[in-house]
Amino acid sequence: MDVVDLKISEIEKLTGAENKYWICGHVVGEFLYKQIVEISAKTVLEFGTSVGYSALWMAKALKPIGGRLLTVESHKERGDLAAKHFEEAGVMDVISLVRGHAPEVLMQKDVFKDTMFDMAFFDATKYEHLSYFDFVYPRLKKGGVLVVDNVISHGDGNMMRKFLDLVAQHPGIASEIIDIGSGILIGRKQ
Ligand SMILES: C[S@@+](CC[C@H](N)C(=O)[O-])C[C@H]1O[C@@H](n2cnc3c(N)ncnc32)[C@H](O)[C@@H]1O
Numbered sequence: 001m002d003v004v005d006l007k008i009s010e011i012e013k014l015t016g017a018e019n020k021y022w023i024c025g026h027v028v029g030e031f032l033y034k035q036i037v038e039i040s041a042k043t044v045l046e047f048g049t050s051v052g053y054s055a056l057w058m059a060k061a062l063k064p065i066g067g068r069l070l071t072v073e074s075h076k077e078r079g080d081l082a083a084k085h086f087e088e089a090g091v092m093d094v095i096s097l098v099r100g101h102a103p104e105v106l107m108q109k110d111v112f113k114d115t116m117f118d119m120a121f122f123d124a125t126k127y128e129h130l131s132y133f134d135f136v137y138p139r140l141k142k143g144g145v146l147v148v149d150n151v152i153s154h155g156d157g158n159m160m161r162k163f164l165d166l167v168a169q170h171p172g173i174a175s176e177i178i179d180i181g182s183g184i185l186i187g188r189k190q
Helices: 003-015 026-039 053-065 076-089 126-139 158-169
Strands: 043-047 068-073 095-099 117-122 140-148 173-178 184-189
Touching: 003 053, 003 076, 026 053, 026 117, 026 140, 026 184, 043 053, 043 126, 053 068, 053 076, 053 095, 068 076, 076 095, 117 126, 126 140, 126 158, 158 173, 158 184
Parallel strands: 043 068, 043 117, 068 095, 117 140
Antiparallel strands: 140 184, 173 184
């Protein structure tokens, strides 16, 4: 087991059965890892770092190919814990942790510059998915992948429903919902 795997299992124990940091869980983490490997993603964006669990799964796939993950978190203590986990796992060269409220971060041109992403993972507040999508869609490469967590567990919420309808009807995205974890949406840019 390498140091990233060890940190992943440590966070699983730390977060406990009550999932106090709302991590996506092992099955979804592994899914993110496999997606990156499958499409050879080099540039990934995440909204909602929490303590860095999903980010570590993605870093595990990105590190050997010199890829980069940009991940956004607004909560002070969870962000501090994530930074500590990234340092201990030796992935500071892979992950840029952006501290702040995502809608404000999106307006900071120096954070994103002209970066085009191979993959984006939405796992922050469900109310902001529509604005994340508006931001990400033009910056997602053709063939790039959008992954969204909790689409079954939160599928009845008004904003999640609006978002899911938008993606389902969008001519530029082919999407499906997969029943793992709390339900994930995967969309591929055409
Ligand atoms: C479900 S948790 C993320 C779990 C993480 N992706 C994982 O699987 O390990 C959601 C996180 O998003 C953060 N968050 C929610 N709204 C946010 C926003 N507008 N900007 C930045 N972070 C936000 C919360 O503070 C929380 O830590």
